[in-house]
Amino acid sequence: MRSGNANSGTRWADAELTARAQPLVEYTLRLADDALVLSQRLGEWITRAPELEEDVALANIALDLLGQARALLTYAGQTEGAGRDEDALAYLRDDREFRNVLLVEQPNGDFAVTMARQLVFAAYQYELYDRLRASADQTLAAVAAKAVKEVAYHREHAALWVRRLGDGTDESRLRMVAGLDAIRPFVDELFDTDDLISQLGAVAVDPADLREPWAAYVDAVLIDVGLELPDPDHTARGGRLGLHGEALGYLLAEMQHLHRSHPGASW
Amino acid sequence: MDGSDEQEAAFYAIIDADGRIEPRDDMPEAYRRSLVRQIAQHAHSEIIGMQPEGNWISRAPSLRRKAILLAKVQDEAGHGLYLYAAAETLGVSRDELLDKLHTRRQKYSSIFNYPTLTWADVGAIGWLVDGAAITNQIPLTRCSYGPYARAMVRICKEESFHQRQGFEALLALTRGTPEQKAMAQDALNRWWYPSLAMFGPPDTEGGGAKRSTHTEQSMRWGIKRFSNDELRQRFVDMTVPQADVLGLRMPDPDLRWNDERGHYDFTPPDWDELFAVINGDGPCNAQRIEHRVSAHHEGQWVRDAASAYAAKRQRHLEGVA
């Protein structure tokens, strides 16, 4: 997962070209792919959660994220104008075309890793959607207005579990610390800004602006139980340019296999 | 209930008036035990049933189908929760019941011991298995135990939604490519007889007196309203015309309408196979329990942390107060 390097030269020129040609499509795919890939990961918990209530809660969060992804993919396809619908975008793109951050594709690990990832991502997505409600693009604003209420719950759910695990038993505390360590390398990428963002102006939210309010929320949760986000020993990035970790290929292989086995079929 | 005649008379007075027994009411111990067993088995079936369908969440062939399936499996977890809560009103905890499931001292519906081999199996389960569940459960909305009856009202609404969605998923396949249609037919071929077996053994043959005594007792107590064969017939009569709409063939050459009876005649399931599956010899019995037990084990430290945290907060609040 250390391979991602956003500055590795001309090989990614195609993606950047598309981005310049259709910045709104590219931006919408970033939002959509974050939600879709995390939804797919959370779905893996169902029937394996620590208690029935969590099977329900994680399914609920996965469903919310899937709903956001579907609205955003549909909009990306419409804006692109090449006849791709939500399924064409979800099932027929390869991993190099996915625009999600590396954080959301990370394997679930144990419940502490998943909750660390949930806290970090939901807190980020909350600040993002909260501002995107005022987007100059009406569709994105409408998706954000609906989603921000869902994500407020995702954030609370994760915060509650991080507190419980952080201040539960000795074992849970060790695992929570390890969970935060495991996801730490993938945090900084969330707040990266680039030309696409400046090009889009009032349509997009600048991720860099989210870091401070995000940190205020996450730190308050962690400080409450005497935890902190460690300094990273390395950082990984590249998801926005389609430079993913190896795990995403397997996630997509599983997700896309059946759809691709029946070209042109409808379900 | 200490068995006094007065209390027993009061209990049967409620039953005979088609009233509801509530947790605070006196009830015969045998009634309570029988209900615990039935509700627990039902709850276990809901949560084990999440596995064969959960098997396809990651691979659902469209995002719309993925959302429908996620919501369905979530509903089944919710059904498990309502039912364990209903059982708790009879003085048993969810933990005790789960422990009995994990150690195979309580059963769940055998239908979930068959594998979901293709996407069409998800549709077939919704259409047939949820359909059979509804047929079994609608009468239970009027059963004599209040908390169980009320849980069933809520659950039946959702099950009928699942049944329609399953039917619709299969319809998309039978109207699709030849490969999709073949997938749907194959799923029906594999799920038809196991679905018929969901209603339990026949009322008259192959069982002997013990079963019918049990059925009679349950009927007297108002926790069973129709016999297994009546419910099975009702399910067949409801399902055959739906298969016609789907354009699928029932895997039963002897299935035909009987004008005299006003019902379909059909071939019953192979009871030897059913009992083998019930007794642990189905294709997925070991896998289903193993999956459940390992999820439970792996979640132990999480549940422990939640209770330790709650206890600390409680002490903290008391200390402050």
Ligand SMILES: [Fe+2]
């Ligand atoms: Fe159910």
Ligand SMILES: [Fe+2]
């Ligand atoms: Fe159901």
